[in-house]
Amino acid sequence: LTTAFYEQRPAFHWHPGLLIDGATLQVPFLADLTTLADPTSPWTFLNYLRTRERLYPFYFAEQFHIHRAEYDAYCRWVSEQLPTIHFDHQVDAVHWNAAHSHYEVDWTRLGPDGETRSQGHTHTRHIALGVGTAPFIPDPPRPLADAPPSAARPATVTG
Known part of the structure; x- marks a missing residue:
């Protein structure tokens, strides 16, 4: 993998x-x-x-x-x-790219005081979201979780 x-x-x-x-x-x-x-x-x-x-x-x-x-x-x-x-990495946004059939994940690498050290972009076909004991979907993937499943976007983000 x-x-x-x-x-x-x-x-x-x-x-x-x-x-x-x-x-x-x-x-x-x-x-x-x-x-x-x-x-x-x-x-x-x-x-x-x-x-x-x-x-x-x-x-x-x-x-x-x-x-x-x-x-x-x-x-x-x-x-x-x-x-x-990757510790000290905050996921800022998750978008479905229909043209390339993958997700785009925007992240920020944080410094010791929470300041931005660098920013990056990752492409992936699948996403697993750890939501904790009490289900909680943070703001970045919220639009994907709220959108109805369709043929253009696989329903792989769950809460």
């Missing part, structure tokens, strides 16, 4: 505000992002520990349930290595 993910936040954070000191995951570390699907993946929790020179201390501690804060750090470590994730 050729993909691009745009995220307005500056970095990944798993359950911000819910990382209580000492709280652990309810599942063992083997239920990480990849191990059960592909134990040879470079993004396993054990590889994360190895890169932090903590694999042997973890092994000898014999703890199968890791701390939630460490899982957050692990997920952030993985996200920082994936070249298709």
Whole structure:
């Protein structure tokens, strides 16, 4: 797959505000992002520990349930290595280009204070919109979601 993910936040954070000191995951570390699907993946929790020179201390501690804060750090470590994730990118507009049968996505790369660093344009055949627990469609794709489906524009934007 050729993909691009745009995220307005500056970095990944798993359950911000819910990382209580000492709280652990309810599942063992083997239920990480990849191990059960592909134990040879470079993004396993054990590889994360190895890169932090903590694999042997973890092994000898014999703890199968890791701390939630460490899982957050692990997920952030993985996200920082994936070249298709673009943090600090705000999607400004999404338009259907009927002539070329694709969507046009306008985005702005943000600086630390929210100022514009650069702007760009991406073409794509498909869009997936993460709307959160409570469905919410932001302003940029609102016209696509509100428009009735037609043969000229595939109905792929949903709320």
